[in-house]
Amino acid sequence: MSPFSHHPPAHTPEPRRAEPGAWPGFEKALAAVNQDLAATLPDHPPLVLTVDPAHGSDEPDRLYVALPDGRRQGNPVHPQDTTTNSAEPEPTDPATLLTLVAEAAQETVMELSWQVWPVCPAHKLGTHVRSDAEAVTWWCPGGTETGGHHASQVGELSGTLPGK
Numbered sequence: 001m002s003p004f005s006h007h008p009p010a011h012t013p014e015p016r017r018a019e020p021g022a023w024p025g026f027e028k029a030l031a032a033v034n035q036d037l038a039a040t041l042p043d044h045p046p047l048v049l050t051v052d053p054a055h056g057s058d059e060p061d062r063l064y065v066a067l068p069d070g071r072r073q074g075n076p077v078h079p080q081d082t083t084t085n086s087a088e089p090e091p092t093d094p095a096t097l098l099t100l101v102a103e104a105a106q107e108t109v110m111e112l113s114w115q116v117w118p119v120c121p122a123h124k125l126g127t128h129v130r131s132d133a134e135a136v137t138w139w140c141p142g143g144t145e146t147g148g149h150h151a152s153q154v155g156e157l158s159g160t161l162p163g164k
């Protein structure tokens, strides 16, 4: 047996849970998305923010929306452009934050739990994130007369469920 076989890979930084309070804008956005998750998939664990540490001095840390065990899919929510090495602060616009987090959350939930999420309660169709001047919403393609509709604002899906 090689004497090196028990050595971990050299200098591979592990993804870690984001420090609480380090990304207040992303945390607030994720809290809203987790409300939608809890309302529609009660058995699904809440999502968390994780950080992939930089692999070199010319790369930034990358922030992801992940399952509690660190698994995730899709692109980092921050920074979006990982070719720059500047330590970018998080976006300040709440709609931008909510859009980034909702899209990343959807990708992680759908890919790792193998189900469409979130689903429009009225049409049972998968929705996607749409951002306009008024709100960030889960957009449903159903309701063909109108060419789709806002199923819910992101974070307020529980109010659209039957019996609510």
Ligand SMILES: [Zn+2]
Binding pocket: 120, 121, 122, 123, 124, 125, 140, 141, 142, 143, 149, 151
């Ligand atoms: Zn619908």
